[in-house]
Amino acid sequence: MAFLGGVGGGAVFPILPVIGIDLGISGFMIGLILSANRITRLGFNPVTGSLLDRFGARWPVAIGLVIEALGTLAFSIALVSEQPAAWFLAGRVIWGVGSSLLLVGALAAVMAIAPARRRAGMTASVRTAVSLGLPAGLVLGGLVADQVSNNAAFLTATALSIVAAIAAVFLLPDQAGKPADRAARADSTTPRSQAWRELLAMPTLRIIFAANALLFFAVSGVLLATVAVLVDTRALYVFGMKAQGSAGLLMAVLMAARAATALACGRYLDRSASRTKLLLPSMTLVAVGLVGLGQAGTATTAALALLVIGAGAGGLTIPMITLLGDIAPRHLHGRALSIYQWSSDLGGALGPAAGLELGHLLGYGGTYAVVGLAVLGMALPLRWLVRDERRS
Numbered sequence: 001m002a003f004l005g006g007v008g009g010g011a012v013f014p015i016l017p018v019i020g021i022d023l024g025i026s027g028f029m030i031g032l033i034l035s036a037n038r039i040t041r042l043g044f045n046p047v048t049g050s051l052l053d054r055f056g057a058r059w060p061v062a063i064g065l066v067i068e069a070l071g072t073l074a075f076s077i078a079l080v081s082e083q084p085a086a087w088f089l090a091g092r093v094i095w096g097v098g099s100s101l102l103l104v105g106a107l108a109a110v111m112a113i114a115p116a117r118r119r120a121g122m123t124a125s126v127r128t129a130v131s132l133g134l135p136a137g138l139v140l141g142g143l144v145a146d147q148v149s150n151n152a153a154f155l156t157a158t159a160l161s162i163v164a165a166i167a168a169v170f171l172l173p174d175q176a177g178k179p180a181d182r183a184a185r186a187d188s189t190t191p192r193s194q195a196w197r198e199l200l201a202m203p204t205l206r207i208i209f210a211a212n213a214l215l216f217f218a219v220s221g222v223l224l225a226t227v228a229v230l231v232d233t234r235a236l237y238v239f240g241m242k243a244q245g246s247a248g249l250l251m252a253v254l255m256a257a258r259a260a261t262a263l264a265c266g267r268y269l270d271r272s273a274s275r276t277k278l279l280l281p282s283m284t285l286v287a288v289g290l291v292g293l294g295q296a297g298t299a300t301t302a303a304l305a306l307l308v309i310g311a312g313a314g315g316l317t318i319p320m321i322t323l324l325g326d327i328a329p330r331h332l333h334g335r336a337l338s339i340y341q342w343s344s345d346l347g348g349a350l351g352p353a354a355g356l357e358l359g360h361l362l363g364y365g366g367t368y369a370v371v372g373l374a375v376l377g378m379a380l381p382l383r384w385l386v387r388d389e390r391r392s
Contacts, residue, residue, distance in 0.1 A: 006102075006131075006136070006137060007133050007136050019079075019150055023078075024084075033092050035352075036093050038348055039096070039345075040093045045338040045342040046196075048101050048334070049104065049334045052104060052335075053334035053335055054334075057108045057109035057172050062165045062166075062168040065101075065162070065168060066161070069158045072154050072157045074091030075088060076154045076158070103341055104341050107123065108333050110123050110325075111333040114325075119325050120275075121267050123266060125263065127262060140153070196335060199339065202328075204323065204385060207382070207385055211283075211316070211382065215286070215347065216344045216351065217348070218372075218375055219313050220351065221351010221352050224251070224351070225352030229243075229356075230293070230296075231246050236298065250299070250303055253303050253307050254306040257308075257311045260311075261311045261314030265314060269318065276386045277319075279316060282316040283316060284312070285309070289306065293309065294365040294367065320340075323385070355371075
């Protein structure tokens with residue numbers, strides 16, 4: 001379900017930049033459309049958290065997938081509309097609401113059913129499925145659009161979201177149906193503002209939210225927005241491809257390393273007495289990889305640097321989410337995860353503009369070095385998490 005839900009968002013990326021120009025949509029508007037879902041989630045994630053804590057995961061996730069389907073259906077309408085930009089923008093906004101319910105809800109479902117001894121592994125599986133949905137959508141959207149039509153790609157993504165919604169109804173737990181859970185949720189919303197203050201007052205959760213925002217700023221923001229430019233300016237071409245294709249293959253190295261490391265970390269944490277042991281080594285890998293990428297002079301060294309970054313990102317994400325599940329009160333998991341997703345979206349939204357501007361001012365070697373040093377700034381707060389775990 002989590003995997004299929006991510007496909008619809010990825011399907012638009014290889015299609016819109018090409019057909020957008022053909023339809024007369026400006027470059028600025030295309031960029032706004034592509035980022036509209038993340039901007040929408042910034043506003044809607046707190047609502048998602050409240051809904052999950054009140055109703056459980058099943059129906060919010062199922063409804064979210066249906067909303068995603070409506071969003072991708074709007075892309076089909078855009079192809080024949082006299083105002084394609086408006087329909088594409090509306091589709092991405094709608095998809096943003098649905099993806100908020102899915103991304104936060106899928107993790108909340110894991111928190112609801114996973115015992116503490118299996119929480120890390122199950123979290124890693126769901127998070128990896130979500131992460132791989134986007135690149136799968138990129139591949140699926142590009143192939144179907146190339147072999148059939150752009151509309152066929154959008155309709156395929158719509159159908160997959162509907163299938164996932166039906167599966168969610170039958171497979172996800174209905175935690176809101178249990179009397180004890182209903183009572184806990186009622187208590188957690190009286191007054192509602194108190195629940196948010198309770199979460200934000202926890203030092204461990206504040207550190208997790210801040211570190212996650214910085215990680216997404218660096219990897220999903222700065223790096224994702226600038227790697228194609230780096231490839232082009234340094235001619236780091238792969239298999240004779242141009243900048244876009246080469247950057248795509250190089251980023252696949254990062255995503256594969258991130259997914260593999262996340263799954264391995266999940267299994268390791270389920271057998272370990274410590275949730276924080278991997279945080280500092282993983283943070284160091286991200287920082288070293290960024291600096292190394294800034295110095296890369298060949299496609300091979302760039303691929304190695306991206307592999308290191310991916311391994312470090314996977315090693316940071318799973319321990320932080322697992323620790324969040326351990327620390328946050330059970331009846332506030334939805335809200336805690338919505339803040340976590342909000343921090344992801346904030347970092348990912350700010351990163352592209354900052355990366356491109358820094359690249360213009362410092363060059364990309366300097367940009368990645370600065371961002372790598374910023375990542376090293378996590379060391380002190382992450383060290384505090386390690387010491388706090390040892391004291392408890």
